[in-house]
Amino acid sequence: MTETEQKSNINMESTTTPEASVSLEGYKESNIKKARLQSTLAALLDDPILSDVPQKPTLSDVDTLLSLEFGSAMRISVVKLDATSFDVALMNSATVKDLKLAIKKKVNEMEQSKMGHRHISWKHVWGNFCLSYHNEKLLDDNAAVEEYGIRNNSQVHFVPCVASKGSRRHSKRRRHRFFHGLSKRM
Numbered sequence: 001m002t003e004t005e006q007k008s009n010i011n012m013e014s015t016t017t018p019e020a021s022v023s024l025e026g027y028k029e030s031n032i033k034k035a036r037l038q039s040t041l042a043a044l045l046d047d048p049i050l051s052d053v054p055q056k057p058t059l060s061d062v063d064t065l066l067s068l069e070f071g072s073a074m075r076i077s078v079v080k081l082d083a084t085s086f087d088v089a090l091m092n093s094a095t096v097k098d099l100k101l102a103i104k105k106k107v108n109e110m111e112q113s114k115m116g117h118r119h120i121s122w123k124h125v126w127g128n129f130c131l132s133y134h135n136e137k138l139l140d141d142n143a144a145v146e147e148y149g150i151r152n153n154s155q156v157h158f159v160p161c162v163a164s165k166g167s168r169r170h171s172k173r174r175r176h177r178f179f180h181g182l183s184k185r186m
Helices: 003-046 059-070 096-115 122-128 172-185
Strands: 073-079 085-091 129-133 155-160
Touching: 059 073, 059 085, 073 096, 085 096, 096 129, 122 129
Parallel strands: 073 155
Antiparallel strands: 073 085, 129 155
8 A cells, every 4th residue: 555545545434433332332332232231131030939920011901910910819729630730810800701711811921931832723713612610611701719718828720621512503583594504406
């Protein structure tokens, strides 16, 4: 390089370096803050006291857990058919439908953490199984769980639930129309 080229490079470096260094420092500081926040959050979630907080908590999860601490929510243990169990947290005013949604969310989280994405047909689950508390099936989705006597630290069980035969058949009117249509075709 010639002497003039070296001087022009030095001049260019001196004019761009302060601006570039400011933006690089800001970028580095931003990344450092994000990394610090992530490590602090990871350390908090690893704390045994906060073991019930999901890995990626939503605002409603945090709200329910805070309500649990203040006594306006309850923790219910759900016992599966293989006798293993897991806990879900619900507001005291929750319905059976809310309980089912909490179970669905918790099971999906557990499956995601174990095996990655796995699809569970909840229509099939609720069509063949239902929840039971003290041998009483929780069949009315709109009923409050408190109506069944469910309180904090109660155990709810999954049990096989077979639909009644009447719900599987066509009504007489439909059956009559169906058979009437067949006889016309013959």
